[in-house]
Amino acid sequence: xxxxxxxxxxxxxxxxxxxxxxxxxxxxxxxxxxxxxxxxxxxxxxxxxxxxxxxxxxxxxxxxxxxxxxxxxxxxxxxxxxxxxxxxxxxxxxxxxxxxxxxxxxxxxxxxxxxxxxxxxxxxxxxxxxxxxxxxxxxxxxxxxxxxxxxxxxxxxxxxxxxxxxxxxxxxxxxxxxxxxxxxxxxxxxxxxxxxxxxxxxxxxxxxxxxxxxxxxxxxxxxxxxxxxxxxxxxxxxxxxxxxxxxxxxxxxxxxxxxxxxxxxxxxxxxxxxxxxxxxxxxxxxxxxxxxxxxxxxxxxxxxxxxxxxxxxxxxxxxxxxxxxxxxx
Amino acid sequence: xxxxxxxxxxxxxxxxxxxxxxxxxxxxxxxxxxxxxxxxxxxxxxxxxxxxxxxxxxxxxxxxxxxxxxxxxxxxxxxxxxxxxxxxxxxxxxxxxxxxxxxxxxxxxxxxxxxxxxxxxxxxxxxxxxxxxxxxxxxxxxxxxxxxxxxxxxxxxxxxxxxxxxxxxxxxxxxxxxxxxxxxxxxxxxxxxxxxxxxxxxxxxxxxxxxxxxxxxxxxxxxxxxxxxxxxxxxxxxxxxxxxxxxxxxxxxxxxxxxxxxxxxxxxxxxxxxxxxxxxxxxxxxxxxxxxxxxxxxxxxxxxxxxxxxxxxxxxxxxxxxxxxxxxxxxxxxxxxxxxxxxxxxxxxxxxxxxxxxxxxxxxxxxxxxxxxxxxxxxxxxxxxxxxxxxxxxxxxxxxxxxxxxxxxxxxxxxxxxxxxxxxxxxxxxxxxxxxxxxxxxxxxxxxxxxxxxxxxxxxxxxxxxxxxxxxxxxxxxxxxxxxxxxxxxxxxxxxxxxxxxxxxxxxxxxxxxxxxxxxxxxxxxxxxxxxxxxxxxxxxxxxxxxxxxx
Numbered sequence: 001x002x003x004x005x006x007x008x009x010x011x012x013x014x015x016x017x018x019x020x021x022x023x024x025x026x027x028x029x030x031x032x033x034x035x036x037x038x039x040x041x042x043x044x045x046x047x048x049x050x051x052x053x054x055x056x057x058x059x060x061x062x063x064x065x066x067x068x069x070x071x072x073x074x075x076x077x078x079x080x081x082x083x084x085x086x087x088x089x090x091x092x093x094x095x096x097x098x099x100x101x102x103x104x105x106x107x108x109x110x111x112x113x114x115x116x117x118x119x120x121x122x123x124x125x126x127x128x129x130x131x132x133x134x135x136x137x138x139x140x141x142x143x144x145x146x147x148x149x150x151x152x153x154x155x156x157x158x159x160x161x162x163x164x165x166x167x168x169x170x171x172x173x174x175x176x177x178x179x180x181x182x183x184x185x186x187x188x189x190x191x192x193x194x195x196x197x198x199x200x201x202x203x204x205x206x207x208x209x210x211x212x213x214x215x216x217x218x219x220x221x222x223x224x225x226x227x228x229x230x231x232x233x234x235x236x237x238x239x240x241x242x243x244x245x246x247x248x249x250x251x252x253x254x255x256x257x258x259x260x261x262x263x264x265x266x267x268x269x270x271x272x273x274x275x276x277x278x279x280x281x282x283x284x285x286x287x288x289x290x291x292x293x294x295x296x297x298x299x300x301x302x303x304x305x306x307x308x309x310x311x312x313x314x315x316x317x318x319x320x321x322x323x324x325x326x327x328x329x
Numbered sequence: 330x331x332x333x334x335x336x337x338x339x340x341x342x343x344x345x346x347x348x349x350x351x352x353x354x355x356x357x358x359x360x361x362x363x364x365x366x367x368x369x370x371x372x373x374x375x376x377x378x379x380x381x382x383x384x385x386x387x388x389x390x391x392x393x394x395x396x397x398x399x400x401x402x403x404x405x406x407x408x409x410x411x412x413x414x415x416x417x418x419x420x421x422x423x424x425x426x427x428x429x430x431x432x433x434x435x436x437x438x439x440x441x442x443x444x445x446x447x448x449x450x451x452x453x454x455x456x457x458x459x460x461x462x463x464x465x466x467x468x469x470x471x472x473x474x475x476x477x478x479x480x481x482x483x484x485x486x487x488x489x490x491x492x493x494x495x496x497x498x499x500x501x502x503x504x505x506x507x508x509x510x511x512x513x514x515x516x517x518x519x520x521x522x523x524x525x526x527x528x529x530x531x532x533x534x535x536x537x538x539x540x541x542x543x544x545x546x547x548x549x550x551x552x553x554x555x556x557x558x559x560x561x562x563x564x565x566x567x568x569x570x571x572x573x574x575x576x577x578x579x580x581x582x583x584x585x586x587x588x589x590x591x592x593x594x595x596x597x598x599x600x601x602x603x604x605x606x607x608x609x610x611x612x613x614x615x616x617x618x619x620x621x622x623x624x625x626x627x628x629x630x631x632x633x634x635x636x637x638x639x640x641x642x643x644x645x646x647x648x649x650x651x652x653x654x655x656x657x658x659x660x661x662x663x664x665x666x667x668x669x670x671x672x673x674x675x676x677x678x679x680x681x682x683x684x685x686x687x688x689x690x691x692x693x694x695x696x697x698x699x700x701x702x703x704x705x706x707x708x709x710x711x712x713x714x715x716x717x718x719x720x721x722x723x724x725x726x727x728x729x730x731x732x733x734x735x736x737x738x739x740x741x742x743x744x745x746x747x748x749x750x751x752x753x754x755x756x757x758x759x760x761x762x763x764x765x766x767x768x769x770x771x772x773x774x775x776x777x778x779x780x781x782x783x784x785x786x787x788x789x790x791x792x793x794x795x796x797x798x799x800x801x802x803x804x805x806x807x808x809x810x811x812x813x814x815x816x817x818x819x820x821x822x823x824x825x826x827x828x829x830x831x832x833x834x835x836x837x838x839x840x841x842x843x844x845x846x847x848x849x850x851x852x853x854x855x856x857x858x859x860x861x862x863x864x865x866x867x868x869x870x871x872x873x874x875x876x877x878x879x880x
Contacts, residue, residue, distance in 0.1 A: 032762035155594040272556035285758035
């Protein structure tokens with residue numbers, strides 16, 4: 001188990017370093033960060049002074065080495081666009097994105113898994129067809145369009161929900177802000193969470209259905225049924241449990257991409273999270289912020305993968321047996 | 330110069346108290362007066378108006394609370410609610426007193442400003458000449474985006490309420506320049522260690538990025554970047570306001586449809602960045618009104634006028650150096666069609682690079698040649714390019730309204746006269762550095778003069794390049810004509826206002842005649858608001874909060 005964890009940490013470092021290299025190379029094509037600092041109308045002299053001051057006139061390799069060195073020390077620098085420390089900006093914005101992504105994923109699992117089971121167990125029924133048809137819409141509709149439709153109905157026409165922002169947030173000890181403790185914060189979460197989860201609901205539902213159908217054909221299900229176990233016990237304890245391994249893998253990876261790609265949803269609802277920050281930073285060629293963001297996202301992905309691997313142990317007893325017998329993880 | 334601030338209250342405006350307001354008295358002052366008189370009923374009625382909150386929606390947030398760190402209109406506008414310059418502008422864009430009550434030129438290079446008495450910063454400190462000196466010197470730092478406005482100035486404090494500003498050469502535009510420099514409190518800024526607008530090198534955040542302390546009507550109550558900033562009215566504001574709106578909420582909403590939906594759903598009262606495709610729908614919506622004005626932003630195209638073999642042109646020699654070719658391009662552009670279809674009517678066509686209401690603007694120069702592709706072809710043949718030629722047009726895709734679409738339309742129009750144009754559209758973060766390097770043969774540009782005066786455009790876009798003198802710094806067409814330089818210089822150094830204007834008008838006519846640029850149109854600026862809100866639009870897209878009223 002420890003070997004396994006060490007391997008994972010090693011892999012994580014390789015991934016993060018690769019991201020740094022790629023990010024650094026990519027930024028060369030993003031444009032000149034001096035535009036963000038000085039604006040479109042600046043003189044050549046001003047630019048030369050600042051370029052030298054920021055060390056942007058040094059060779060790429062030295063800039064990169066310098067960057068890695070400072071990053072290792074936990075210094076991500078100042079955002080060119082905002083003039084505030086990058087680490088603090090990211091820490092301020094992360095809660096909004098994490099709350100949104102977590103709510104979206106919980107919603108996706110809470111709706112997607114039961115709907116998938118239903119569609120698998122009741123093949124051919126009207127409800128099952130309906131669920132499949134709706135999920136097809138969910139998979140094919142772009143999320144910005146979905147968001148705008150929701151805004152149109154619930155904000156403009158009905159006036160029930162706020163079309164933008166996060167509502168009133170509560171500050172928890174200066175390290176986390178949450179919108180979950182106020183009525184306006186909860187209301188503000190509804191539309192973005194639905195927008196973000198529609199695709200995930202559809203995908204999880206289809207995945208659970210397919211896996212469930214597969215498992216239901218297995219011999220041990222038939223034996224279990226033959227033993228006279230209740231259908232509930234068969235479905236939940238035997239069939240669903242075996243269905244969950246691929247579902248957890250996919251849901252875990254999806255959580256990563258939900259965080260990374262909440263960009264569109266955050267833009268539509270002006271959700272003050274990392275995605276919105278990312279978009280605005282790209283437009284401004286805010287290199288220190290973008291680099292730190294990409295590193296953060298790669299760390300997220302690595303951690304989620306790790307969590308998914310660990311979840312296998314909990315769900316699949318064979319893996320535990322393997323390790324106990326000295327097998328490789 | 331009168332000692333009164335610029336606000337002109339609409340005459341005949343009645344208060345809720347039923348009394349007609351005399352110009353020069355704010356509602357708040359009226360309220361206070363009524364309090365003193367002990368007229369309780371009047372107080373109650375007038376007080377009812379003070380619970381107002383004006384919720385403003387904009388495309389982007391103010392990037393910082395430091396008044397010298399970002400020369401971006403949204404930031405400037407938001408900060409103008411907190412901070413105030415010496416000189417401001419009235420609704421006709423004429424200069425008007427703000428923190429200075431009067432100014433005069435005492436010799437060719439010295440301007441004397443008389444400062445307003447009794448003004449305090451939000452933290453209670455008095456406004457004095459030291460603050461003016463400190464602010465102007467701070468704005469000269471390399472990391473200031475306003476150093477171009479104050480380069481070379483020396484400030485001498487004469488007494489607490491008088492300063493002399495010395496310019497390196499005679500400069501009739503000095504008061505206009507200082508209209509862009511909001512005054513900060515010396516003691517406050519020093520006490521908080523914010524001696525430069527931003528210090529990227531040390532990695533230390535400037536205190537002023539998040540905190541503000543100005544002489545203006547509002548104080549920053551709370552700020553969540555990219556989310557919401559709240560401003561509250563000062564009780565002790567020295568100046569006049571058209572209304573006494575207690576709270577301003579500034580909501581950046583990046584997505585166009587969401588911003589418009591928020592206005593329609595009643596979550597916003599005023600939207601200052603209205604996408605052109607939404608205007609028609611908003612006009613048709615009950616309870617919503619539109620205010621618009623020709624913006625100080627002229628869109629035009631420029632071409633390499635220097636190199637004999639331009640990098641991105643496939644032709645014998647440099648066709649753009651021939652006036653006939655530039656004329657041909659101007660004839661080949663159907664400005665009416667671009668204004669009508671691409672800009673949805675929210676632009677006014679022009680043939681000069683200066684927008685109306687700027688000093689040096691002549692309405693006659695707006696007269697653009699009528700669309701005439703045949704004539705354009707003739708001109709091309711005359712210039713020796715009967716079969717046209719090929720070139721690459723550089724164009725931003727996130728800087729001006731519909732920029733890429735306009736360029737695309739232009740490409741199509743030019744193909745009709747045999748010009749084979751390749752469009753190279755890119756984000757502004759790549760576009761401007763490319764122009765800075767003069768790495769372009771044909772480009773799109775939108776320009777506004779920050780001083781409501783054409784000299785800045787002449788100096789920076791038409792003079793031969795000389796970075797040290799600040800001349801030709803944006804002449805991306807690399808034009809260099811000593812005769813024109815001399816003319817611009819003589820206009821620049823002319824201290825007689827009428828003569829100077831006449832000289833500039835002459836120069837702008839010459840530029841139009843010579844087709845040194847091919848201008849297309851002036852953007853139209855649109856604000857959308859609830860019927861109950863009045864917000865006059867300033868052509869430089871500066872939302873003057875002192876003019877806004879709300880019932």
